[in-house]
Amino acid sequence: MACLLIRDVRNNEGVRFDMLVEDGRIARAAAVIDADDGWLVEDGAGALALPGFVEGHTHLDKTHWGMRWYRNAVAPSLPDRIENERRWRATSGHDAGAQSLALARAFLAAGTTRLRTHVDIDTDAGLRHLHGVLATRDTLRERMEMQIVAFPQSGVLKRPGTDTLLADALRAGADLLGGIDPCAIDGDAVQALDLLFGLAERHGVGLDIHLHERSTMGAYSLDLILQRTAALGMQGKVAISHAFCLGDIDVGARDALLARMSELRVAVVTTAPASVAVPSVAACRAAGVTVIGGNDGIRDTWTPYGSPDMLERAMLIGMRNDFRRDDDLEIALDCVTHSAARGCGFANYGLLRGNRADLVLVDAQTPAHAVVARPVRKLVVSAGRIVARNGALV
Template sequence: MTATASAPLLRTPGLVDAHIHPDKSSWTLPWLSRDPAGTLSELIENDRAVQAGYAVSVEERAHALLSRALAHGTLAMRAHVDVSSELGTANVEGVRAAAERLPDLTVQIVAFPQFGLLTNPGTLDAMAAALESGADLVGGIDPGGLEGDLHGHLDAVFGLADRAGRDIDIHLHDGGEDGLAQIREIARRTIAGGRQGRVTIGHAFALGDAMLPSLGATLDLVAEAGVWITTCALGADPIPDLDRLERHGVRVALGSDGVRDSWTPFGTGSMLDRAHLLAYRTDARTDAELERAFRIATVHGGELLGRPEIADWTSESETRLEFAAESLAQLVVDRPAPQRVLVGGREVAAR
């Protein structure tokens, strides 16, 4: 931390959005009214309809959101982008084109089978094609609750990742003991395939239920497998106990999930806002607890995405953010926009 004549200047590492869906966003478009939905399947069907109705391209909508994120200090993100038999690889190509217009922002793309992998014939082939069209990782979604075939789904996801030499990032909304069983199976396959540190589970709502008898054993296996957990602190979604995850050695990163899309009217494109929400949802009060929320949104994300200039950041780093704030704790509470965003010592602006 350094000082200016007018206000304290706080230097920080860059922010990382470890779980976002830029191809779904309506950012900068007229207000989008959302249909009610009570189940995951209904949300997915609403999303399918909304995406089909967009008159503005994926590239332009994604570029608008990515530009906003960069201007607010996000220097790296993992984008989950829809791939299906109907969409083919178009959304992946649109997000990749948007990312290439912003060279100061690292964007990892996950080929994401939102509309089903086994249940939507042709999607597995489209996923393979997406890995040749701009996607970096293989995604998956609720092998049990949505696909109804835990082992078949994971065989397809891990098999594709093995053939292509890619990492894995799986959405898992299923809760209860069934959700924990799916998490353990993913961890076992990670260990068996020598993929420690190369598999992520997004949401992992089952980890947020402290009353589940197998939670402790599940966390131990997740830690042994080096499986990352990403949480988004959205709405009423369950959030794991951060203290408990730390005790078990489970690594956590933070994402914004949907931003102004068919799923939610919320989201600002600022990961500092998301760190604030994580702190609020986990009842952070002390400076140490508030600082942890910021660390999860920065350093942890840098570790997950392999960005050493974020993961190993020091106050002398040329890649940094600068805020008018007294401390990280105040920063998380007040959520100001950065005064400067620097990459390699050069001030950058979204273009």
């Protein structure tokens, strides 16, 4: 791989510099770097340099990205949405491989270089969706680092045999184990969580559990998750996606749970939806809990909304948390950059010497301006390769 010299870019403080990329990593940054023969040279023209974005929670296998418009007429409950999706997938010919690749490529064009996706594993589809997303990961392996969560969308107890399929998924290449609402979906939180944590322990993987349960029910499930995290020594290997209960229980109970989460290094994943109470990003960070930002589903049977633009998601996180100050908007950006990378366990991240060279150039005055304006990505570099210009893949 030829050396890549990117001239005249700005850091968060407005300092202009040149950056040298060698063998896919950041080799040097200095006010001026003289180019050698054979180097590729790009003129940053004073653009703001940001680290490659991190999508911490999406569902690549579900998306209709690029397909004909899906007319959503589904009832509002979670079981209704699950069954509606199952029926549609069975009759539509939906191809998780083709669709996941289309959306992953759109993420890459918008500057996302690391991504965690949940993939449905159930007794109807088996591992079909997983095989499609594994193919997408393989296709993009030199341009995007992708983590796959084996996700039991219908729960682990309601459909006998799901636990066996989850184990098969982990052996087939899934990186983490998912879960969902142990009380509301599975109906037996103790049994469901014992099964999930047992699987995770046997396979040596982390957990990322969807927890939509509200109020005291959600707090009860979260308490059980934290108990098992401590008992099995899984500190730093568990994330709670959504965690809506942290947004609607009383402050004292919330802070007690957050203190335990911080001690156990359990991360919170937020998509900052407008329709429900959400965990306070400020409260999580004050307690020392890592916050990961993500989109959730994007244009699927669940929702017509969503975009593969992580600057847009950072803006929505900021809006949902009433972030107005520039330093607060930088926190929103952190949820889809450094904090997300840390929470997901993506190594060698950030614009420092020796790290993997993942960066995005935008015409913005400051990071806060980038979040609000969401400018076209002038240049996207992933693992030292130029992968997109002006919002389009190259």
